Amino acid sequence: MLKESYSPLDADRFALAWSPSQRGSKRQAVELGQELVRDGYKPAHLLMGLIYEFGGDGIEVDLSKAVDHYRMTAYAIPSPIGYIHLARALMKKGKESYPEALRYLKEADREGATPELNLAYAKYYEPASVPDYATAQQHYLKAALRGRFMGFFGYATMSRRLGQHFRALLVDCTRTALGPFIFLLLGKTARKGF
Structure with a gap:
């Protein structure tokens, strides 16, 4: 340091x-x-x-x-x-x-490791020359589980790209239901992204 x-x-x-x-x-x-x-x-x-x-x-x-x-x-x-x-x-x-x-x-x-780092990894794997949506999805999930809204959005997007439409819908519903509680718990931190 x-x-x-x-x-x-x-x-x-x-x-x-x-x-x-x-x-x-x-x-x-x-x-x-x-x-x-x-x-x-x-x-x-x-x-x-x-x-x-x-x-x-x-x-x-x-x-x-x-x-x-x-x-x-x-x-x-x-x-x-x-x-x-x-x-x-x-x-x-x-x-x-x-x-x-x-x-x-x-x-x-x-x-x-930070949730922002998980978002960074996801953004790396998502548009790579050979996209790895499954790995990006895992990193988005880690960020979402640590309260980052971008993690929820990214996970749902990767799920759609992988043909997992029901999973994407479930994540979108979870994000909508938990959103107010996450904001109360984490405040502006929940909006941090990459």
Whole structure:
């Protein structure tokens, strides 16, 4: 984990860059993020990766820059989050990047399995050059059992693709019936995805 210590000022600047309600625009976030990266504040690489992956506010999507920043995050702060973001950006770059993405998903798995990692694996196997719907379905199920709505939706979709229409209907009914309880129990966490 992180061994360096950062000043409270760095943490305050990071919070300002991260919070859209305080900073105003992604342009300002980029400026603050670049400043923090230059100052050696490693958590800022995650912010920069997100900005370049999704773009907006005049910021062009640049998956190469996003991958570079996520790679810095993954190496500086080993955790499933950094590896998962890195794998997602690599998969967005295209099928040629899938083997590298799988390597980082496995690295995330070594750091600790999370429901978001199960969703990431499912998204990897679902559109692979040779789709493996059964494996994707298993990962969606694991995420669903840990309270992630995307797991329910994905499991039902994979069931339909595998010709298991009754199972898909059963999962959709379960999700509808349990939805309010899951939200009460987990709150916004239930909506986390890949």
